Amino acid sequence: MSALNLETKYDAVIIGGRCAGAATALLLARSGAKVLLVDRQTEGSDTTSTHALMRGAVIQLNRWGLARGLLEAGSPEIRSTTFHYGDEAVRVEIKAEHGVDYLLAPRRTILDPLLADAARRAGATVCHGIALSELEFAPSSGRVIGVSLRDANGACLTVRSNMVIGADGRYSTVAQNVNARPYFEGQFCSGVVYGYFEGLNSTGLHWHFAKNAAAGVIPTNGCHCVFVAVPGPRFGATFRGDVHQGFLQVLEANSSGLRTDVSRASPSGRLRGFAGAKAQLRQCQGAGWALVGDAGYFKDPLTAHGITDALRDAQLLSAAIIAGDSRALERYQEERDALSMPFLRVTEEIASFSWDLHEVKQLHSTMSSVMRTEANHIAQLSTAPSLAA
Template structure:
């Protein structure tokens, strides 16, 4: 099996992190190939919400307008509910961000893939990476991938980027170390409902549980409930919609009343929980972005923002390509990620009172503001 043409970078995974990295590297003149095992425009489990940093980057890249033109509603108010107490927060425009958004992933990912194609990257869907190739020094130097027909391809590259999710094949094959692991794993049950009033995003908290509703495309809201794994196993029997309504009635009566008898699009989706981790960000010839490198519980809905951030940070060092450049990438990623990672783990533990939850959210807000300040102050792609 002889390798095909050589690329400057192969990106394994072409969803929000991988497609963004492919686009940015191609815009810098790199020869980029992205391999995605799924289909173009397919959906995936997601928290949907884009925080300020994500909106800033997408606007800077010229991708945000595509989401707006596709009907993604602007979100200018976020309301935090602590039991019966509601605290509305109106978005303060600044640094080019005047609204938040929560696009469906099929839209967001395909918009980034389209932008990557337009920048000159090559995208191959239905390709699964089965092995890494190495040079004589042991440095990663490409991949072996299977196409949709089961044909094997050896592809050479100077850099292999794992953007292939929390169960990353690149991370496993490269031997990426786990630098920090979370102590908690919450669960989530959610669906897409039409006909709810659009009054912005609502996050609800009660002792031992979280819930919310987020406006997304086509007049739908994402409605979810999140609880510890033990309760999830006890509650999620039989009819998922009945379980969702029951948990909302018990812990979030206001949200249950807003939902009323609205019916979801199809079956509800469930995430059974996974402990977060921070993996080694890079090694000889490889790097990790998105959930492949850094996964935290979805209760804080910050995963997409960090995936786009890390794609930008990696693209900024990729053309230099030196060991020192990748050390800078890893150091910056860890510095921005760890405060978010640790407070998210505290929130996902559900051991807090409502007053403690408020304090944790202030701590989370501080970490998010620090990240946003870094994105506005630094020269990132």
């Protein structure tokens, strides 16, 4: 922990260095705030992810001057999205809006370090291999006033801060310590298995849907991420014993051609699974603390919108902290909820798998409208002077 200055009281300490935490650190540091970002994982480590960045995320990364870095790292420009409903294919070209005419799907081993490096260059102190031990509370008011941190050797250090931000995922330790309870909880979830394949002759995003099954092909750095999804309760029966065979069976259920293409491709690494988790929306602010990313808002990955919303909320939270009053933090939660609830509702319906192909097509139309509203909202935030580089 030699990088930490014991005499410094930070404006913000952020727990969790993935995209939501790193983006928040970047924006706060660019405003002139003293920021400490800590993450228990090693720098550049991988994590479960759909990789897909929707228009709102690309708008933000472009605004922050980081989209070019992803392209230079080999993240392909995605110019189309095709939805496959059985034998019907609906191709949607990515039209130019808000200065963006492509999507991206970078590996997290590229996106997360890019954001953390940008935060470091902006003046934030970034430390990996350090975990939150406990929060420090003011005895009289109960306000969060700092954190106790622990490194891999067990050494502990207490750091004071005006604001502690939990960006530490669905099982957020910060959320547990401040008793941030969810006020929306989903009923459905999908179970997902995914892997990386080289040699697939596929451009653009492809989403496949069939009865009780879904699949996707996402172009990422040097390969494609291919996933299959089933209703959460069917995850064990589908993949237990032979994950690879279950993976191929779900591909076949969606498209025999897709299964053939993937069977001929070269796998890069093992298949990975996520048994599913139900959506939740938590209280995300209080006296001396706030939550961002999956720590405060998680929904099923089948709609591939988690990273986009994490970057969105990083910007909303940063603006609220810079404003410097409790009402601004309350507005952050209100704004987050107003933008998130339509996504939660439609994602719940898609993750239920209780649709036929016509119905899921209509759900995607609704999703498109919700995404357009969010992208328009994000684009309007670009004029905020306090968040300028």
